[in-house]
Amino acid sequence: MEPWGTDNAIWRLGDDLVLRLPRVSSATSQVQHEALWLPRLASHLPISIPTPVAIGQPEFGYPFPWSVHKWLPGTGASFGHMRDPIGFALDLAAVIKALEGVPTEGAPPAFNRALPIRDYDDDARAAIASARGLIDTNRATEIWEEAMAATPHRGIPVWVHGDIEGNCLLTDGRLSGIVDWGSACVGDPAVDIQVVWSDLFTEESRLSSLEALEVDDATIARSRGAAI
Numbered sequence: 590m591e592p593w594g595t596d597n598a599i600w601r602l603g604d605d606l607v608l609r610l611p612r613v614s615s616a617t618s619q620v621q622h623e624a625l626w627l628p629r630l631a632s633h634l635p636i637s638i639p640t641p642v643a644i645g646q647p648e649f650g651y652p653f654p655w656s657v658h659k660w661l662p663g664t665g666a667s668f669g670h671m672r673d674p675i676g677f678a679l680d681l682a683a684v685i686k687a688l689e690g691v692p693t694e695g696a697p698p699a700f701n702r703a704l705p706i707r708d709y710d711d712d713a714r715a716a717i718a719s720a721r722g723l724i725d726t727n728r729a730t731e732i733w734e735e736a737m738a739a740t741p742h743r744g745i746p747v748w749v750h751g752d753i754e755g756n757c758l759l760t761d762g763r764l765s766g767i768v769d770w771g772s773a774c775v776g777d778p779a780v781d782i783q784v785v786w787s788d789l790f791t792e793e794s795r796l797s798s799l800e801a802l803e804v805d806d807a808t809i810a811r812s813r814g815a816a817i
Contacts, residue, residue, distance in 0.1 A: 596771065606642065607660045611653040619771030620644055620654045622697070627770055630748070633691045636684055637661055637758075637766035661766045663758030668789055672762025678785070678794035680764040681757065682801035685781050689747040696775045702751045703776025706736055706811050713817060729817050736814020740807040746775040753784040778804070779811035786816040 596616035600608040611617045624641045631638050639658040646654055664670060671677045699705070717729045750756075751772030758766040782804060785795045799809065 601660065602657065605660055607658050608655065609658060610655040614653065616771065617653045620656045623656065623770050626773060630691060634684060634687050636764060638770065639768055661758060661768060663760045663765045666757035666759050666764070666789055670759055670762060674791055674794040675797050677764050678790060678798035679801055681784065682798045684767065685802060688750065689778060691748045693746050693748060693775050696748060699774055699776035701772045703749050703772065703774050703780045705741055705777060706779065706814050710737060732813050733817050735810050739810035742777040742779065742808070747778050749774065749776045749778060749781045751776070751780055753781055754787045754789065777811065779808050779815050782808060782812040783815040786813060
């Protein structure tokens with residue numbers, strides 16, 4: 590298997606286990622974070638998520654703590670491997686709604702991608718400008734400014750995954766699991782809803798998901814900004 594993720598190198602260990610080794614020091618906090626919260630979240634969700642088994646310590650020249658999880662079967666989600674795009678959209682919406690309903694007592698506050706979207710204004714505008722010639726920067730700026738103008742999330746704090754798009758698993762063409770929960774926290778639900786703007790969705794399946802999620806226009810605008 591290809592072992593390199595953004596934050597962690599992922600190695601299969603036998604048939605039933607997987608090793609997650611942080612590649613950078615900023616990812617080391619994910620080890621304890623997932624060990625604490627994955628078992629608490631699992632019972633609330635309608636799909637499989639990783640089960641922590643053990644934590645390893647720095648040794649033999651490797652500088653970071655690392656983790657062992659149970660292996661989740663499945664393949665990385667892509668549109669071409671879905672049995673039913675609308676079914677996928679509705680299944681994922683059900684996961685997001687279930688996650689939002691998990692009790693938040695003691696949960697980690699917003700960090701990383703789940704901070705209020707206005708916190709990213711300077712960085713987002715700089716990134717859009719740097720992509721001139723690659724994307725329609727005028728349209729991207731319009732979408733971003735609509736997100737900035739949208740009402741901030743003022744509802745009850747909710748759990749979010751924080752990085753859904755690249756971490757869904759399919760089994761027999763259906764959503765079966767979500768991995769990589771290192772960014773999970775209490776934050777703006779728009780950070781998870783932004784997945785509907787990815788290439789995992791068609792216009793029809795996007796509308797089905799948004800209807801099932803029952804989100805307001807301000808959240809949709811922030812989710813589009815988060816995608817930008």
